[in-house]
Amino acid sequence: MSELTLTVIKLGFLAVLWLLILSVTSAMRADLFGVRPPKQPKPGREAREAARQTRQPRAGKGTPTKAVIVEGPDTGRSAALDGRPVTFGRGGDCTVPLADEYVSTQHARLRFHDNQWYVEDLGSTNGTYVGNQRLTRSTPVTARSRFRLGKTVVELRK
DSSP states (O other): OOHHHHHHHHHHHHHHHHHHHHHHHHHHHHHHHOOOOOOOOOOOHHHHHHHHHSOOOOOOTTOOOEEEEEESTTTTOEEEOSSSOEEEESSTTSSEEOOOTTSOSSOEEEEEETTEEEEEEOSOSSOEEETTEEOSSOEEEOTTOEEEETTEEEEEEO
16 A cells, blocks of 8 residues: 555544544533523513413412422422423523432423423433322322422422
8 A cells, every 4th residue: 555545544544533532522521411402582572471471370279389399408499380390400401400319410390281280200210209109191289299309309389
């Protein structure tokens, strides 16, 4: 083989090695820090007014107004339930970021639908439990209901 061919093969091999290193680094970064959601533009005036007019949960019989962490590393923290989805997990983009090492980055979500709150698992590794039942689908919850994510227990209160 000529010296030119050998040099081209060496450079090609070096380029492939660098691509492999960059792809492994990118995968490790995404795994450690999570995928960043795209930045959303600020909503216009019409969107803000529409958001204000969306119906809020009525504090009727059995409808909780806050989620309180009653067990686990974040005991005492709470989140208001105002009709918007509430996410729990270790990720910084969660509504309620948790310091529990058994909780996934995006672990569970509370969502309001048809005047009822529902808890759903977001594909977590260790699962989300209501009582001793592992969630397999969206499950309705009321005031005084408790659900567990890792070592963290969340109670819904009025």
